[in-house]
Amino acid sequence: MAASEPSVPAAAPAPRLQAVGFGAPWRWLAAGARDLRAAPGIGLFYGLCFWGMALLLGAVFRSLPEYTMSFISGCFLLGPFLAMGLYESSRRREAGLPQSLSDSLTCWDQHLGSMGMLVMVLVVMELLWGRASLVVFAVFFDTGMPSTTHVMAAIFNPRNWEFVAVYTLVGGLFAALVFSTCVVSIPMILDRDTDAITAGLASLQAVSERSVPMLLWGALILALVLGSLALPLACGLLVVGPWLGHASWHAYRGCYGTATGR
Template sequence: MTATPSDSSNPLPASADPAQQLAPDTSVAQPVTLQRLGLADPFRWLARGLQDVRAAPGIALFYGVCFWCMALVLGWVFRTRPEYTMSLASGCLLVGPFLAMGLYDTSRRREAGLKPELSESLTCWDSHMGSMGMLVLVLVVLELLWGRASLVVFAVFFNTGMPSTTGVLQAVFSPQNWSFVAVYLVVGGVFAALVFSTSVVSIPMILDRDTDALTAGITSMRVVLENPLVMLLWGALITTIVVFSLWFWGIGLLVAGPVLGFASWHAYRASVIPLQRPPAGA
């Protein structure tokens, strides 16, 4: 089902009890209803992400430092021991969703009228371990398949020998390797689309509704399929912001990481109509 949008952030009713809003109502099964999105919505999500950073600067800084340290370690391994880069990337893919869930919890508590707490954000995933574990397993499998496919593309299409880490860009974009670049972009694009489609709203949905990983993943794919242009724009914005934030030793991740995390919660809120929760005292 798809509904027409009213407010792109779709906040929860102000009259409801804030604490009750954080507990999903599992007494009655409610269908997942999606909203149509507009091309202006991703920019609104980023604006709301900035508002969350200003409202909870300490929490934002903590998670920003975490993302920055992950980028620094990954960059160091790529320069010194490139053979371990994919393994470390898999580890980051394991840790990343749990860090992101902490940011989602912060936006969620602000939305419900509760004070964000770092301690709460660090433990918000503990009651969703089953669903989160299954979803992260799927993401890791996709990432490992992506890495294996990349090795195959290198072996088949790279024509000038395996490049060193110091000359990788010059070797990759050599005229002799145009077929490699084309195939690599296609293969990488397919896997990137799969990872993005599976995770774009699934993790905040697990936090919000305590749903299973399969339902969350399918809902995430539905959002992408029903709003392809908006999701393509959202993915392009995320990629652009992350790429620019990696300049100057990745220092931009201190801000970009939390902003994108908070904005992703608002992307979920705009895409999936919230559960109808019972009134306080019902």
């Protein structure tokens, strides 16, 4: 009698992209606001973290303006990972599980391999942008490095219009790459324990195949963040940061349904 062959576990089904309507980002924001109201203490903790990042960024802008965009891209890199605790809070609320700050702070420990790979990719992007930022300053800035007291006047000097155009274009490209890579990949790893490559490709697919609502989503994120930074001492981030974190979980759920629960 032939020996039975060892069973091979079935491969996890590939995540399937859902239909996403143009108005979906507004529903994601509404759902994020409900999650924030349901766990205000968790939201306050992460809001303080985002606010601290903004204060640090302001200090860099005043003392080392040529590194400002590098630090902004670093915040784009760190922000999604910091928001992972907010994704976990929203995931647990959706699954009917109790929420706690300790659970949100330790949710990454089961996904170290996948998260580590994604971190490496984003760190490479950050290093490339840091180098590109300095090159753009060196090549296109026509009035010498700006002083700490006249940064904006120097940057928007008419002689530096080429610098502003190139800097905005290159910075926007790197920001778009980070957004496209992270917009659903990190919550997907948290929810499905997906490997980093699958999650990153799924995120890129969501942006490329649902480009109109995802562009609106990116524009809403940008507008809310800039609006919160415009308030005194950037205090708006205390609310906007955790709100967008919760809403980003719902953006993932809107793009890729079913799962949730471990």
